[in-house]
Amino acid sequence: MIEFLWLIPLLPLAGSAINGLAGRRLSKSAISLVACGSAGLAFLAAAGVFYGLLALPPEARHIEQAYFSWIASGDFVAGAQFLLDPLSAVMLLVVTGVGFVIHIYSIGYMHAEEGYYRFFSYLNLFLFSMLVLVLAGNFLLLFVGWEGVGLCSYLLIGYYFDRTSACDAGKKAFIVNRIGDVGFVLGILLVFATFGELEFGRVFGAIAAAPSRYPAETAGIGILTAVALLLFVGATGKSAQIPLYVWLPDAMEGPTPVSALIHAATMVTAGVYMVARCAPIFSRAPIAMEVVTVVGALTALFAATIGLAQRDIKRVLAYSTVSQLGYMFVGAGVGAFASGIFHLMTHAFFKALLFLGAGSVIHALGGEQDLMRMGGLRRHLPVTHGTMLAAALAICGIFPLAGFFSKDEILWSAWAHGHPWIWALGLTTAGLTAFYMFRLVFLAFYGEERFSEDTRHHLHESPRSMTLPLVVLAVLSVVGGFVGLPAWMGLGPSRFEHFLEPAFELAVPVQAAEYSHGMEFAFAALSVAVAAAGIFLAHRVYVARPGLADEIAARGRGLYTLLFHKYYVDEAYDRVFVRPLIRSSEDVLWRALDVRLIDGAVNGVGRMVQAQAQLLKNIQNGLARSYAAWILAGGAAVLLYLAFLRG
Amino acid sequence: MDLNHYLILSALLFAVGAVGVIVRRNVISILLCIEVMLNAVNLSFVAFSRYLDQVHGQIFVFFVMVVAAAEAAVGLALAIVLYRNRRTLNVDDADIMKW
Numbered sequence: 075m076i077e078f079l080w081l082i083p084l085l086p087l088a089g090s091a092i093n094g095l096a097g098r099r100l101s102k103s104a105i106s107l108v109a110c111g112s113a114g115l116a117f118l119a120a121a122g123v124f125y126g127l128l129a130l131p132p133e134a135r136h137i138e139q140a141y142f143s144w145i146a147s148g149d150f151v152a153g154a155q156f157l158l159d160p161l162s163a164v165m166l167l168v169v170t171g172v173g174f175v176i177h178i179y180s181i182g183y184m185h186a187e188e189g190y191y192r193f194f195s196y197l198n199l200f201l202f203s204m205l206v207l208v209l210a211g212n213f214l215l216l217f218v219g220w221e222g223v224g225l226c227s228y229l230l231i232g233y234y235f236d237r238t239s240a241c242d243a244g245k246k247a248f249i250v251n252r253i254g255d256v257g258f259v260l261g262i263l264l265v266f267a268t269f270g271e272l273e274f275g276r277v278f279g280a281i282a283a284a285p286s287r288y289p290a291e292t293a294g295i296g297i298l299t300a301v302a303l304l305l306f307v308g309a310t311g312k313s314a315q316i317p318l319y320v321w322l323p324d325a326m327e328g329p330t331p332v333s334a335l336i337h338a339a340t341m342v343t344a345g346v347y348m349v350a351r352c353a354p355i356f357s358r359a360p361i362a363m364e365v366v367t368v369v370g371a372l373t374a375l376f377a378a379t380i381g382l383a384q385r386d387i388k389r390v391l392a393y394s395t396v397s398q399l400g401y402m403f404v405g406a407g408v409g410a411f412a413s414g415i416f417h418l419m420t421h422a423f424f425k426a427l428l429f430l431g432a433g434s435v436i437h438a439l440g441g442e443q444d445l446m447r448m449g450g451l452r453r454h455l456p457v458t459h460g461t462m463l464a465a466a467l468a469i470c471g472i473f474p475l476a477g478f479f480s481k482d483e484i485l486w487s488a489w490a491h492g493h494p495w496i497w498a499l500g501l502t503t504a505g506l507t508a509f510y511m512f513r514l515v516f517l518a519f520y521g522e523e524r525f526s527e528d529t530r531h532h533l534h535e536s537p538r539s540m541t542l543p544l545v546v547l548a549v550l551s552v553v554g555g556f557v558g559l560p561a562w563m564g565l566g567p568s569r570f571e572h573f574l575e576p577a578f579e580l581a582v583p584v585q586a587a588e589y590s591h592g593m594e595f596a597f598a599a600l601s602v603a604v605a606a607a608g609i610f611l612a613h614r615v616y617v618a619r620p621g622l623a624d625e626i627a628a629r630g631r632g633l634y635t636l637l638f639h640k641y642y643v644d645e646a647y648d649r650v651f652v653r654p655l656i657r658s659s660e661d662v663l664w665r666a667l668d669v670r671l672i673d674g675a676v677n678g679v680g681r682m683v684q685a686q687a688q689l690l691k692n693i694q695n696g697l698a699r700s701y702a703a704w705i706l707a708g709g710a711a712v713l714l715y716l717a718f719l720r721g
Numbered sequence: 722m723d724l725n726h727y728l729i730l731s732a733l734l735f736a737v738g739a740v741g742v743i744v745r746r747n748v749i750s751i752l753l754c755i756e757v758m759l760n761a762v763n764l765s766f767v768a769f770s771r772y773l774d775q776v777h778g779q780i781f782v783f784f785v786m787v788v789a790a791a792e793a794a795v796g797l798a799l800a801i802v803l804y805r806n807r808r809t810l811n812v813d814d815a816d817i818m819k820w
Binding site for chain 1: 815816
């Protein structure tokens with residue numbers, strides 16, 4: 075099956091081409107068939123490849139397939155080559171699986187849209203780019219996928235291009251990502267300058283083979299630390315970490331399936347994947363790892379506090395995504411790359427589900443996104459309510475749902491690898507997560523109905539094509555964690571981690587302190603208790619005493635406004651970066667450089683030619699006799715020259 | 722009468738014709754002056770033909786005569802068109818072909 079690896083990204087590309095070129099003339103059902111068919115077939119192919127990989131012994135699970143040489147210039151060679159190992163195999167399944175489910179959901183959600191074919195063409199193109207990203211066997215191809223998903227993200231955020239806010243959000247996402255990409259490209263260039271290679275296998279092999287040349291840089295900043303930090307700058311852009319997280323909440327302007335697929339489940343996790351892929355570099359750069367950990371933990375806490383006070387259902391989920399991505403970076407940063415990827419996978423399930431559930435709510439309410447105008451929906455939308463409840467419990471980390479295992483794994487790794495403060499931050503975030511997530515659930519589905527009578531008439535549970543994906547993802551959110559049961563349960567070491575081991579064999583393992591299983595169990599119990607406390611508190615505030623929330627907000631007015639306005643970060647960025655840039659562009663680049671220098675030079679040349687022509691034009695005066703005189707004078711001059719000067 | 726006499730006469734005739742082309746304003750006069758210039762050249766050809774005892778020069782003269790006839794036909798036609806359009810034979814009034 076593994077030889078069909080190339081088919082996996084090519085199927086969505088074909089679907090995108092068909093819908094993009096001929097979609098205008100196709101019926102909606104044909105468009106859906108092409109889009110979902112290609113995504114579904116890609117998923118089947120990915121599953122086949124996955125089983126092919128499982129059949130191999132663990133040492134052999136590293137397969138490189140080169141298809142053609144893409145760039146060959148002197149010493150520099152970059153091929154179109156794919157790398158299949160446990161890490162990319164897990165990503166393959168997550169991307170195609172969740173992607174397929176969301177394609178199905180989109181049929182129902184987008185059925186009334188004008189640019190139906192455009193939407194599915196972009197969505198398939200996104201799948202293609204994402205699959206190139208996770209399968210890439212060298213840094214350059216990874217970058218191609220990296221930019222491809224960025225492009226699709228831009229196109230899909232700006233899907234409603236007649237809305238100014240959507241266009242602005244798309245541009246913001248694109249520009250903020252460009253800032254991160256500067257670091258990413260510099261990192262790739264530094265890799266090439268150092269190793270003369272961009273292939274993952276050879277670069278990591280070179281590092282592992284020469285421990286004297288590339289030691290673990292504990293003392294100071296060496297070349298590996300520089301590479302790791304530059305690559306991480308790219309990751310902060312793509313994966314929405316401090317300080318470049320600002321684009322993700324605005325990206326919610328796109329259609330909800332896009333938020334679920336691109337801005338929750340897959341694309342934004344590309345940074346985590348990249349860090350895990352470059353584990354051999356990162357694990358030898360403790361300073362970079364420290365940066366990753368601290369940025370991740372701070373982002374997790376920071377975004378969670380903003381999520382407490384947002385009123386837009388999708389924005390709450392967006393900040394939750396930023397926060398959960400922070401967790402994944404904490405996992406990678408403390409050296410537990412497998413736990414970061416584990417959380418990536420479970421998060422893809424429950425966060426996609428949360429977004430799709432939110433989409434179902436928005437769909438039912440005719441476009442309403444304000445939590446304050448919902449309430450009591452559980453009677454009207456039973457399936458959406460049930461599945462979202464499962465997802466919310468999963469993200470809170472309630473035993474035995476998927477989020478419990480992955481989040482607990484990360485928190486435990488943080489503690490065991492000697493980062494008690496990071497663990498404390500993570501635990502606090504877990505409590506906040508439980509609170510704001512159940513605030514969302516209670517405000518939307520419980521309490522009194524706060525929507526208008528008019529909306530009430532249109533209320534309906536979503537069609538089958540939308541509820542079925544919800545149920546599938548709910549099942550995954552519940553059982554998805556069982557692939558990585560922790561060791562303290564007495565069933566042996568985590569199977570998920572064991573499966574991923576070959577992908578990280580070139581990384582330097584972190585020295586973990588030895589703790590008893592009882593201690594691990596106690597920590598797990600503690601984090602469940604914190605999550606339960608968060609849920610209980612949310613219940614007290616939003617269900618038991620509905621007026622309490624406003625009372626608290628009124629008492630802590632300053633803090634509440636600060637959180638409601640997202641710490642004024644957008645305003646600060648606007649003041650410090652955006653407006654000075656615009657002003658200098660207008661005053662210096664436009665009025666001085668462009669108008670004066672460039673336009674001046676061009677117009678000056680024109681005026682000079684004109685002035686000379688003013689003199690010369692007098693010769694052409696239209697008088698035949700003067701022309702005759704000139705001819706005669708010319709002839710005479712030639713004669714004189716021939717007769718006297720030429721000798 | 723040696724060759725030089727013919728050549729001097731020819732040069733004088735040519736100069737008279739050339740000055741006439743430049744100085745005169747009437748189209749007919751200019752055409753006549755051009756004829757004078759052509760015939761000055763013919764005189765040189767014939768003189769050289771006789772002096773060198775070769776027939777080439779005389780053949781050239783026939784060519785020049787043919788061209789002169791054609792030129793006269795075209796030139797006079799132009800003069801008529803000019804007069805019809807602008808009611809004048811003064812070339813300085815036909816100066817609209819300029820910048």
